[in-house]
Amino acid sequence: EVQLLESGGGLVQPGGSLRLSCGASGFSFSTYAMAWVRQAPGKGLEWVSGITGGGGDTYYADSVKGRFIISRDNSKNTLALQMNSLRAEDTAIYFCAKTTTIVTPIDYWGQGTLVTVSS
Amino acid sequence: EIVMTQSPATLSVSPGERATLSCRASQSVAYNLAWYQQKPGQAPRLLIFGASTRATGIPGRFSGSGSGTEFTLTISSLQSEDFAVYYCQQYNNWPLAFGGGTKVEIK
Numbered sequence: 585e586v587q588l589l590e591s592g593g594g595l596v597q598p599g600g601s602l603r604l605s606c607g608a609s610g611f612s613f614s615t616y617a618m619a620w621v622r623q624a625p626g627k628g629l630e631w632v633s634g635i636t637g638g639g640g641d642t643y644y645a646d647s648v649k650g651r652f653i654i655s656r657d658n659s660k661n662t663l664a665l666q667m668n669s670l671r672a673e674d675t676a677i678y679f680c681a682k683t684t685t686i687v688t689p690i691d692y693w694g695q696g697t698l699v700t701v702s703s
Numbered sequence: 704e705i706v707m708t709q710s711p712a713t714l715s716v717s718p719g720e721r722a723t724l725s726c727r728a729s730q731s732v733a734y735n736l737a738w739y740q741q742k743p744g745q746a747p748r749l750l751i752f753g754a755s756t757r758a759t760g761i762p763g764r765f766s767g768s769g770s771g772t773e774f775t776l777t778i779s780s781l782q783s784e785d786f787a788v789y790y791c792q793q794y795n796n797w798p799l800a801f802g803g804g805t806k807v808e809i810k
Contacts, residue, residue, distance in 0.1 A: 629790055629801040643797050687794045689737035693746035
């Protein structure tokens with residue numbers, strides 16, 4: 585059974601940093617692309633970042649480019665999102681997501697972790 | 704950047720009735736369109752990919768159609784568990800993009 589478990593969310597001040605992690609199990613982690621998708625309170629879904637199975641290629645939404653860094657450790661089956669220079673508009677639930685390639689639908693989602701950026 | 708527009712924003716339907724949801728892309732995405740269902744407090748769930756292929760375990764009352772820029776999700780006979788928010792998503796080009804969602808509520 586595929587399982588994705590996010591951690592690392594919390595309250596952070598504007599301009600601060602936070603690192604999200606996602607532990608994956610139940611599939612051959614290094615074979616699949618992974619992504620982060622976020623959802624602001626009461627709002628829709630926004631694709632944040634994606635990374636290929638080998639980790640060699642990364643993709644970012646314009647809204648986070650230059651501030652967020654996606655990475656993965658295939659030896660530990662973990663995905664990470666380093667978030668720097670956080671803004672109030674980054675407040676959202678962040679979902680870890682599994683895809684087949686970087687341009688395929690999300691077939692599994694984690695339950696999400698809440699990030700709140702506020703002073 | 705491709706923009707996805709869903710209509711209507713809210714759809715009020717009685718149980719047992721048909722629901723038709725629309726999704727429009729600002730440029731062609733071929734058949735690279737997915738639909739997701741999200742219930743309150745839950746992660747989204749993949750319903751349809753390739754514009755018309757049901758994901759594993761999705762009931763036959765859900766069907767998708769369309770190509771290019773115009774897509775439709777049809778729920779043939781709404782069940783109580785189908786009242787939720789539905790999102791379309793294009794995966795033809797990066798950045799991948801979701802529509803704003805359609806909330807299907809009980810009439």
